[in-house]
Amino acid sequence: MKPVLSVITIVYNNSRDIERTLLSVLNQTYGAIEYIVVDGASNDGTLEIIKRYENRIAKLISEKDKGIYDAMNKGLALATGDYVIFMNSGDEFYANDTVAKVFATAPDADIYYGETEMVNDERESLGRRRHKAPAKFTWRSFKYGMSVSHQAIYIKRSLVEPYDPKYQLSADIDWIIRAAKKAKKIVKVDGYVAKYLVGGMSKAKHKQSLLERFDIMKRHYGLVPTLFNHAVIAFNLGWYWLRNRRTND
Numbered sequence: 001m002k003p004v005l006s007v008i009t010i011v012y013n014n015s016r017d018i019e020r021t022l023l024s025v026l027n028q029t030y031g032a033i034e035y036i037v038v039d040g041a042s043n044d045g046t047l048e049i050i051k052r053y054e055n056r057i058a059k060l061i062s063e064k065d066k067g068i069y070d071a072m073n074k075g076l077a078l079a080t081g082d083y084v085i086f087m088n089s090g091d092e093f094y095a096n097d098t099v100a101k102v103f104a105t106a107p108d109a110d111i112y113y114g115e116t117e118m119v120n121d122e123r124e125s126l127g128r129r130r131h132k133a134p135a136k137f138t139w140r141s142f143k144y145g146m147s148v149s150h151q152a153i154y155i156k157r158s159l160v161e162p163y164d165p166k167y168q169l170s171a172d173i174d175w176i177i178r179a180a181k182k183a184k185k186i187v188k189v190d191g192y193v194a195k196y197l198v199g200g201m202s203k204a205k206h207k208q209s210l211l212e213r214f215d216i217m218k219r220h221y222g223l224v225p226t227l228f229n230h231a232v233i234a235f236n237l238g239w240y241w242l243r244n245r246r247t248n249d
Contacts, residue, residue: 002032003108005099006081006157010071011050011089012040017197019049020123024092026056030099034058038075040065046089069163069171076162083112083154086172090197091151102154102189110183112154113137114193126198135188139180142173143221151194155179169205170212177220 007025011018025035039047039062047062054060059078065071072086093099094117102112115133118126133148134141141148150172159179163171180186217226 002030003083003103004032004034004081005030005103005154006034006036006079006084008036008038008072008075008079008084008086009088010038010040010068010075010086011042011046012065012071013042013044013046014089015042015045015049017090018046021087021089021092022050022053025087026053027096028093028099029097030103032081033099034079034081036075036078037061038065038071038078039063040071066165067168069165069167073162073165076160079157081157084157084160085154086150087194088151090199092195094192094194098193102193105189106185106187109185109187110156110159111137111180111186112189113148113186114152114189115191116149116152116194116196117192118198119195120198128192133188137180137186137188139177139183139220141180142177143217143226148176149194149196150176151196156183159183167212167216169209170216173213174216174219177216 009018009021009025011021022037025033035057036059037050037057039050039060041062041064050057050060050062061074061078065074068088075086076084087093095101102114105112113133115128117128120126133152137148153176155176156179159182160175161178163175165171167174214226
């Protein structure tokens with residue numbers, strides 16, 4: 001029996017990108033997919049685009065929500081598959097055979113994960129995320145930053161809990177760490193498994209995101225290790241910026 005994958009897409013007023021995400025899921029060669037779309041009561045034509053494909057979507061809801069993680073929790077509550085993955089509006093599976101490739105890598109893992117390619121608004125490749133996915137992934141792997149993105153991680157549904165609503169921007173880090181703490185078998189899939197649409201986050205939100213990340217890491221890893229790890233993150237960021245500035249000059 002093939003494991004059933006619940007793919008959840010969250011969207012609000014994104015008529016520009018939603019169809020690309022829908023087709024990325026619906027065109028998968030893997031047959032055992034339960035597709036769930038959670039729309040936040042869009043009024044820009046997004047819902048009309050989704051409804052074109054409604055007969056191929058297992059569950060569709062369109063209603064106001066309290067933010068992205070509230071919407072993601074609604075999707076989780078609807079999921080009945082063996083595994084869950086979030087492919088939010090603008091994001092895509094890397095190729096049409098990605099899901100088949102993931103489950104062919106090894107049987108019955110608690111978590112599968114792979115690499116994410118960044119793309120810009122023109123869908124041009126910006127290469128791999130700055131954080132390389134680790135060769136071995138554990139719940140401790142996020143201590144220097146989020147090395148696996150949520151578009152690239154397939155988690156057994158029995159291991160996942162709802163997103164913590166107290167975090168507005170970084171709850172996915174906490175969510176993945178909590179699931180990884182329970183996981184026994186974690187398998188890396190070779191190569192890219194997802195495309196992530198790079199979006200601008202305002203400076204005010206970026207600061208809030210960093211504060212949330214610090215709080216999450218302090219909770220899971222302890223205060224002193226988190227302070228030390230943030231010093232390492234700051235050094236690595238500075239080095240990355242310097243090196244790239246040199247190559248761009």
